[in-house]
Amino acid sequence: MAYLRMRGITKMYPENNVLANAEVDFEVRRNEIHALVGENGAGKSTLMKILYGLERPDRGGIELEGRPVHIGSPLEAGRLGIGMVHQHFRLIPDFTIAENVVLGVEPVRRGLFLDREKAQASVRAVIQEYGFSIDPSLRVRELTVGQMQVVEIIKILYRRAQLLILDEPTSVLTAQQIQKLFLTLRHLRDIGKTVIIITHKLGEVKEISERVTVMRAGRVVAVRDTAEVDERELSRLMVGKAASLQVRREPAARGRAVLELRQVCLLGRGQDHPLLDRVDLTVHAGELVGVAGVGGNGLAELEDVVSGLRRVSSGRILHDGQEITRLDARELRRRGLAYVPADRLHRGSSLTSSVMENMIIASHHRFLRGGVLRRRQAEGFASRLAERFSIEGDPRVPIGTLSGGNIQKVILARELASRTDFILFSEPTWGLDVASSEFIYERIMEIRGQGLAILLLSSNLDEILSLADTLVVMYRGRVVARLANSGAVSKELVGEYMLGLKEDRP
Ligand SMILES: Nc1ncnc2c1ncn2[C@@H]1O[C@H](COP(=O)(O)OP(=O)(O)OP(=O)(O)O)[C@@H](O)[C@H]1O
Numbered sequence: 001m002a003y004l005r006m007r008g009i010t011k012m013y014p015e016n017n018v019l020a021n022a023e024v025d026f027e028v029r030r031n032e033i034h035a036l037v038g039e040n041g042a043g044k045s046t047l048m049k050i051l052y053g054l055e056r057p058d059r060g061g062i063e064l065e066g067r068p069v070h071i072g073s074p075l076e077a078g079r080l081g082i083g084m085v086h087q088h089f090r091l092i093p094d095f096t097i098a099e100n101v102v103l104g105v106e107p108v109r110r111g112l113f114l115d116r117e118k119a120q121a122s123v124r125a126v127i128q129e130y131g132f133s134i135d136p137s138l139r140v141r142e143l144t145v146g147q148m149q150v151v152e153i154i155k156i157l158y159r160r161a162q163l164l165i166l167d168e169p170t171s172v173l174t175a176q177q178i179q180k181l182f183l184t185l186r187h188l189r190d191i192g193k194t195v196i197i198i199t200h201k202l203g204e205v206k207e208i209s210e211r212v213t214v215m216r217a218g219r220v221v222a223v224r225d226t227a228e229v230d231e232r233e234l235s236r237l238m239v240g241k242a243a244s245l246q247v248r249r250e251p252a253a254r255g256r257a258v259l260e261l262r263q264v265c266l267l268g269r270g271q272d273h274p275l276l277d278r279v280d281l282t283v284h285a286g287e288l289v290g291v292a293g294v295g296g297n298g299l300a301e302l303e304d305v306v307s308g309l310r311r312v313s314s315g316r317i318l319h320d321g322q323e324i325t326r327l328d329a330r331e332l333r334r335r336g337l338a339y340v341p342a343d344r345l346h347r348g349s350s351l352t353s354s355v356m357e358n359m360i361i362a363s364h365h366r367f368l369r370g371g372v373l374r375r376r377q378a379e380g381f382a383s384r385l386a387e388r389f390s391i392e393g394d395p396r397v398p399i400g401t402l403s404g405g406n407i408q409k410v411i412l413a414r415e416l417a418s419r420t421d422f423i424l425f426s427e428p429t430w431g432l433d434v435a436s437s438e439f440i441y442e443r444i445m446e447i448r449g450q451g452l453a454i455l456l457l458s459s460n461l462d463e464i465l466s467l468a469d470t471l472v473v474m475y476r477g478r479v480v481a482r483l484a485n486s487g488a489v490s491k492e493l494v495g496e497y498m499l500g501l502k503e504d505r506p
Pocket residue numbers: 013015016018019020038039040041042043044045046047087392393400401402403404405406431
């Protein structure tokens with residue numbers, strides 16, 4: 001018998017007339033890990049928000065263990081043993097782990113005040129019970145994304161969830177963090193929990209799930225035992241045809257040096273080695289330099305210093321031969337350096353502003369006359385971008401009403417359209433489906449052809465190997481290889497550098 005059964009779920013968003021779920025039937029067995037897949041905007045998050053009581057369906061019903069249930073709010077979902085980790089984390093950076101975990105169900109002292117000690121003790125007990133290792137007194141702002149994820153999971157386990165919903169939990173994790181998460185999920189399943197996981201990575205579906213449900217344009221198009229489908233078939237089911245990532249890379253016409261890092265160092269507190277260790281890097285006009293590395297080896301720090309969010313400890317950064325080492329993010333943007341952050345929601349967008357406003361942030365001076373926004377021009381610009389990047393919906397709606405993948409496309413579209421000679425991409429296709437990724441790759445190749453200098457930081461080796469002219473590998477904060485991506489460079493070779501098994505001292 002099904003543990004969870006959703007029947008005939010239909011949901012239309014009146015704000016934009018999008019039919020996000022159309023007569024969806026969805027079943028999950030007790031004690032299974034069930035994957036939910038589909039392209040950006042297919043309706044996955046909506047279905048899960050309905051299950052978690054965040055959205056109300058127009059029609060349809062939910063049964064839990066054969067009993068019809070009404071789920072009007074996350075609180076009611078919680079009482080029924082349902083917990084959800086959202087596509088975008090909702091932790092409060094200035095609170096400790098314990099404070100975040102107990103938020104809403106805090107133990108209080110004398111009926112009024114948060115009982116800090118009790119909160120910490122009870123959170124510590126849950127951490128031990130499930131075999132996590134993390135200190136509940138740490139503040140969330142000090143954590144890595146992998147740890148934040150763990151906190152989100154602890155948060156729902158603290159509420160005694162039986163059914164855990166994870167919306168794209170792996171899109172911001174490194175390969176090792178993903179393996180850790182999967183160990184946790186298997187353990188949870190083994191002790192009797194049920195897991196629903198949304199992901200775009202079909203390899204992960206194969207690896208972690210027992211069954212898989214595929215959605216397309218608001219409908220369920222297939223339910224399979226995972227062992228009986230391969231990745232190719234899954235992607236065919238998702239998009240209606242077999243999709244494979246293919247990029248055409250014309251030879252580069254390399255120009256002047258646009259961005260140069262010279263002996264850049266970044267020291268971390270309490271680290272045995274520098275986070276960035278004498279990094280030399282040059283990106284020329286018309287060249288795409290791809291930096292590969294396993295998480296924790298300096299990619300995130302490289303992103304921070306090149307984008308001006310963190311000051312280097314020593315060394316210099318030059319743009320067109322001029323020193324920009326001490327400029328902050330705002331000043332760099334004014335100079336025309338574009339940046340697509342890995343953490344697009346916090347660094348890249350304002351969720352309550354409209355799609356249009358988010359699109360013109362980088363270039364709004366183009367739409368000002370005498371300090372007044374020329375609304376019609378701005379809207380026209382936004383509509384054209386939306387159309388080119390196949391972003392659904394009206395550009396006047398808040399960007400927060402778009403699906404996760406479409407929010408990312410808005411930011412990518414904006415940065416790709418800004419007039420600049422340099423652009424930094426960090427993990428440009430995190431959270432994007434195959435078709436959108438391919439589209440983004442084509443745009444990247446296009447701007448490279450126009451002579452932009454591009455620095456691409458990515459944990460996705462296939463991405464780097466198919467896009468980069470020059471390949472740089474980082475290990476423990478150092479550049480350990482710099483290779484021309486001639487086609488003779490294999491994934492295995494790059495992998496050896498990434499793991500520190502091999503090193504050229506350039
Ligand atoms: N709050 C909202 N208001 C209006 N429309 C919405 C809202 N949330 C989602 N939608 C629309 O419903 C459709 C389905 O969105 P949903 O977030 O469920 O997709 P998804 O499958 O999770 O996609 P992704 O992989 O990009 O996260 C999209 O067209 C989206 O724009």
